[in-house]
Amino acid sequence: MKKRILGAALAAIVAAGGAAADPTRIGMITTLSGGGAHLGVDVRDGFQLALEQAGRKDVELIVRDDARKPDMAKSLADEMIQKDKVAILTGIIWSNLAMAVVPSAVRQGVFYISPNAGPSALAGRGCHRNYFNVAWQNDDLHAAMGAYMKAQGFKRPFILAPNYPAGTDALTGFKSTFGADVGGELYTKLGQTDYAAEIARIRASDADSVFFFLPGGMGIAFLKQYAGAGMTLPVFGPAFSFDEVILGAVGDAAIGARNTSQWAYDLDNAANRAFVEAFRKTHGRTPTLYASQGYDAARLILSALDAADPVKEPDAFREALRAARFESVRGKFRFGPNHHPIQDIYVREVVPGDGKPTNRLIGVAMRDRQDAYAAQCRM
């Protein structure tokens, strides 16, 4: 009796193992709880939408929440690589988590497709043939806003960002186009929710504008407190500080703010119209740029899976990724030599919308933007 049960169990394990070897497993480590939750939720929802539309049975997605903790992300990655035997990892939102996971994952032969975090360390000397960023290098949107604000004639912007790799990249990127002479510069704690001391410093400075990079809940808290303090200096930032979820929570206080993005929901191309319509139908809300990045990441992976298997033919799969033969919702899209996008960056303005403010596309900040680290990358 005992032997028969054991035999059946063994057979089941063998069967499960046999079945599991067939589909391509993709591990998604992303932030689904806490103040950064809506970023991960939108990356996940965009990614899943693309998978559902493709209707492929040979792709299996495993989604786990990292709670924005680097140690949690690292152990999830180890578990997915060793136990679940994923071929591809994706999903990480925050650059400090990406730095904890990506270098060791790609060294183990796994492909990492970033739908968001693009730290400079991984774009320059730390680039890797198995690492692709489908969103942007961290500096890009900030550099575009620096160029835009300079062209608009602002002289002394007060700039602030959280003190973590993407925060330092953000202010470096901004100053690379605006110039180093700003009205003030400060770093806040990652995840900080009270900005009283920072707002007081902005008020006391002689700045003529404010540029801030505060994604997720940080941006909501900052904008609410900024308006509550009676501040009237015009505000600018990357799209991360003014996504549709932030605008919904902040309300009218954000109207008039301008932000840079590589994508906008009102960008006019066929792939984007179809994506925005399908996303709204499935989820009942307007997608943020994070959703567009998740969607593009999945479509890039699917396009490469059509050409090759990541486990059996990694070199052909890599070449297929590099070719990026998919229709991006951004319009034209191609990879530079360091596997980061070369793309147009747009300017959007926050305008009154249906019940809550929304972003409207108003122009182009930079054409064919390529990050500043590509030359340092040797693959």
Add this chain to the structure above:
Amino acid sequence: MSAALALEQALNGVQLGVMLFLAAAGLTLIFGVMGLINLAHGALFMTGAYACAFLTRETGSFWLGLAGGALAAAAAGAAVELLVVRRLYGRDHLDQVLATFALALIFSDAARWIFGPQPLWLDPPAALSGAVPLPGGGAYPAYRLAIIVAGLAAAAGLHALIARTRLGMRIRAGESDREMVAALGVNVALLYTAVFALGAGLAGFAGAMVGALRSVQADMGEPVLILAFVVIVIGGVGSVKGAFAGAMLVGVTDTMGRALLPALFARIWDPATAAGAGAAVASMLIYMLMAAVLVLRPKGLFPADG
């Protein structure tokens, strides 16, 4: 730094201080009277914030939400005391830490389960949404000013309660000699539940007020709990007066550090390095303060037993 900026930053420090005092007062009272280390105190802070957000959304009135937040936290505190904590008074501190840490995890997972993993956002009441002009040309958010006033009023009320009332007399008696109070015929079980509910209510009140300023999320209690422990260690564990002094010291030090250090470092280094180093040192400043206080006065500024 101009006078207007100094005034605004001082107010910011005081505002953080009163919020920390409300969170720390219960922690120190519970330790002083019952000898219990309560790691679930941050969860009670979070309970107040969630209850406030929920009631404000359902009733449309922030004031009802605020009162409900404090009451819900007090009720949760009383329930926790009756069901779990009561069994821990005789045990050693390690058992208490384990059990109350488990409670903290249960509370935050319950909040995620009921309200979802994403934060809730709450607006301050319309009457307090603007800014108030300050002498010297500055301005200060009316809502933060209201937090300062409410927090100071709560501190004064707590002081009066402990110094002037029969309950306060029993609390003080419980702090100096628990067995003797029981021997004198005081209903110790009821006293303990009352103290626990009072501390929880104060934390819930702070959570509800802060929720409208920041965000309401399941992990909001952790950082407050850590700061509250720093406050009571600086002030002297078990002393409410010490908690007030400690909270003000921590609030002002933290705010001034964030305001002044980057500017100070900018005289030595280039702005980018100074901004990074300033932010890093500012976040360590209160722990350096705690270490310094412990070196000079190992039992804190106002030791409860002497």
